[in-house]
Amino acid sequence: MKDRRKFLHFLDSEEYKELVPESDEQKKVPPPLFQQPFPENVPLIDLVPPDEFAIGKAPFLDLVNSRESRRKYTSDPLTLEELSFLLWSTQGVKKVLKSGRGVRRTVPSAGAKSPLETYLVINRVEGLEPGLYRYISFSHQLLFIKRIDNAEERMGKLAFDQKFVGTAPVIFCWTAVPYRTEWRYTILSHKFIAVDLGIVCQSLYMSCEAINLGTVAIGYYEQGKLDELLDLDTDEEFVVLLAPVGRYQREKKLTEFFKYAKKKVAPRSLKKLEGKYKRKNLVEFIVKNGNLVAKIGEFEEILDPYNETEFIGELSARAMRFEFTEEGKPGKVVVLTAEDEEVELEYVE
Numbered sequence: 482m483k484d485r486r487k488f489l490h491f492l493d494s495e496e497y498k499e500l501v502p503e504s505d506e507q508k509k510v511p512p513p514l515f516q517q518p519f520p521e522n523v524p525l526i527d528l529v530p531p532d533e534f535a536i537g538k539a540p541f542l543d544l545v546n547s548r549e550s551r552r553k554y555t556s557d558p559l560t561l562e563e564l565s566f567l568l569w570s571t572q573g574v575k576k577v578l579k580s581g582r583g584v585r586r587t588v589p590s591a592g593a594k595s596p597l598e599t600y601l602v603i604n605r606v607e608g609l610e611p612g613l614y615r616y617i618s619f620s621h622q623l624l625f626i627k628r629i630d631n632a633e634e635r636m637g638k639l640a641f642d643q644k645f646v647g648t649a650p651v652i653f654c655w656t657a658v659p660y661r662t663e664w665r666y667t668i669l670s671h672k673f674i675a676v677d678l679g680i681v682c683q684s685l686y687m688s689c690e691a692i693n694l695g696t697v698a699i700g701y702y703e704q705g706k707l708d709e710l711l712d713l714d715t716d717e718e719f720v721v722l723l724a725p726v727g728r729y730q731r732e733k734k735l736t737e738f739f740k741y742a743k744k745k746v747a748p749r750s751l752k753k754l755e756g757k758y759k760r761k762n763l764v765e766f767i768v769k770n771g772n773l774v775a776k777i778g779e780f781e782e783i784l785d786p787y788n789e790t791e792f793i794g795e796l797s798a799r800a801m802r803f804e805f806t807e808e809g810k811p812g813k814v815v816v817l818t819a820e821d822e823e824v825e826l827e828y829v830e
């Protein structure tokens with residue numbers, strides 16, 4: 482585990498001299514492409530150009546204050562202008578460097594190497610056939626790649642069964658093409674790529690917020706299966722993050738869900754609840770040693786039962802509440818899901 486942390490390190494100057502190899506750039510290897518190639522004769526779909534956007538003028542501080550992850554989408558389609566706006570804000574190209582050594586975009590990137598590509602699984606965008614697309618950022622256009630059968634169900638499954646992901650009108654799938662950054666930064670590249678990705682994702686959050694759409698970063702996805710769906714040459718390019726986008730519904734207020742005032746649970750009251758609550762044997766809630774523990778397979782996490790929470794498994798829960806029987810015995814745990822449904826977990830032991 483600790484070994485993996487090193488990925489986040491940089492180096493002291495002495496180590497730098499010793500460890501960082503000569504780069505392909507220094508060896509005069511020609512620069513890589515900063516946009517994945519595509520067949521010349523395919524028609525591309527024009528997006529709405531940035532100087533024609535009528536949307537996205539919200540005050541910045543309002544966006545900062547209202548941003549949150551949103552996981553419940555309506556069935557309304559997105560407009561082409563909205564999609565164009567999101568693509569422009571996250572990966573729009575302002576200038577391809579004359580030297581051919583990088584590209585300037587609406588987002589920063591280490592060395593302007595811009596190692597990401599944006600694929601879209603489109604379920605509902607006005608005027609576009611559903612299917613898999615890629616953003617051709619150099620010309621601000623879309624490339625249709627293929628249809629995807631049962632995309633909603635498949636994408637939910639590919640997100641470790643987070644069903645809301647599949648139901649979104651559009652699902653952003655970012656891939657990394659690491660060599661673009663490695664060409665200059667060699668072994669230093671991978672942290673830079675992760676930082677670049679975070680920036681792009683935050684830009685999506687903020688641009689969604691600016692036009693009343695919702696999104697959430699999705700780090701849990703089936704790597705191999707999704708790479709295959711996108712037909713990627715995984716030696717050179719692979720998926721690094723997903724983000725469903727849609728018009729969102731206001732979520733149920735937590736005060737409506739908790740029927741009584743939120744309060745700190747004393748270990749003494751948790752003691753009373755000791756036992757297992759489960760559903761379909763997938764997610765178990767166990768009260769033990771004065772803690773509420775969520776268990777999915779071998780994975781256990783201690784939760785604060787009266788705090789808003791999120792977790793991955795059969796359910797994405799926003800919150801949970803305990804209910805007691807009239808005799809004061811543990812009755813059930815009620816989970817408020819990301820879809821704002823209440824799911825009851827019966828007490829089993």
Ligand SMILES: Cc1cc2nc3c(=O)[nH]c(=O)nc-3n(C[C@H](O)[C@H](O)[C@H](O)COP(=O)(O)O)c2cc1C
Binds near residue numbers: 548552700701
């Ligand atoms: C890298 C990353 C991966 C994430 N993966 C998931 C995920 O797989 N499922 C999910 O529901 N939320 C995911 N989230 C969203 C976080 O749960 C969310 O940002 C966090 O709970 C804070 O809530 P807020 O964004 O509403 O402020 C992810 C966020 C980040 C930055």
